[in-house]
Amino acid sequence: MESVHRIRILLVDDEPHILQFLELGLRNEGFEVRSAPDGEQAVIVASNFEPHVVVLDVMMPGMDGLEVCRRLKEEGKDVAVIMLTAKDEIDDRVKGLTIGADDYMVKPFSFEELLARIQARLRNQFPSLLGEIRLGSFTIDDRKKEIAYQGEALELSPTEYKLLKLLVTKHGSVLSKSNILNIVWDYDFGGEDNIVEVYIRSLREKLGDKEHRVIRTLRGAGYRVDLL
Structure with missing residues (x-):
């Protein structure tokens, strides 16, 4: 819950x-x-x-x-x-x-x-x-910059932490690549937007989300986390 x-x-x-x-x-x-x-x-x-x-x-x-x-x-x-x-x-x-x-x-x-x-x-x-926030199968501890999934702490880079935290706290909402870039990488990011795809792929691997049931791709729209 x-x-x-x-x-x-x-x-x-x-x-x-x-x-x-x-x-x-x-x-x-x-x-x-x-x-x-x-x-x-x-x-x-x-x-x-x-x-x-x-x-x-x-x-x-x-x-x-x-x-x-x-x-x-x-x-x-x-x-x-x-x-x-x-x-x-x-x-x-x-x-x-x-x-x-x-x-x-x-x-x-x-x-x-x-x-x-x-x-x-x-x-x-x-x-x-300011302690732990529990959202579905996720637990976010902002003091430790740590996210656990189904009780297991994930090994995340600082950018992976920011991205997954964004997706989880905005669960149910579709976030476009441009929105994610603006929030996670800041507005002055000058690289290619496929960096988002690279990080999403890494997060899915760490979540064991082979079927993309946790982080869903909505073609042409963006990404959405559904809490399980």
Whole structure:
């Protein structure tokens, strides 16, 4: 069965391009992500979604991020709040930390920095979530960078680990070669896309997947993992 320990992240920002960029990046990292374009919707989504981490912009029309943070913390929700502030708004950072924000970042920021901040909050507040994730016959231990299949640890290179983790966490979804290249090999990969086929073949050998029942090929579309 799929692990119940899915890490949930709520993104709150009134700039659509920021939400879209962060949603894509965090989903590719395996997080379950929801977004809200303003404070009022953020409170509603948080009540139903119960996020572990909220990435929250301070400056929004209507209910601002400070009020959203205050409400979340007053309701006693077990949630880590990372505030996003403008470069010169020191008062907002002080106010945010005073009302319970757990961290803050100054715009503009890199995705890698945000990811590091999220992981730091998870280690601090939700350490149990960073253990093993069980999906069907697979067990993923991101701390050890190890994947087991049917109880047996697989000997994987770093790239094989990233590829198999992607396929397993996105199980049931078809991933095209271009999507896989963008995520596993990064967007600046300049080689041939047949490198994906080479790695898929290697993974199938290590999984004993001679009949391609675990990693399926959908001709002209891409690859899909079906959990057994």
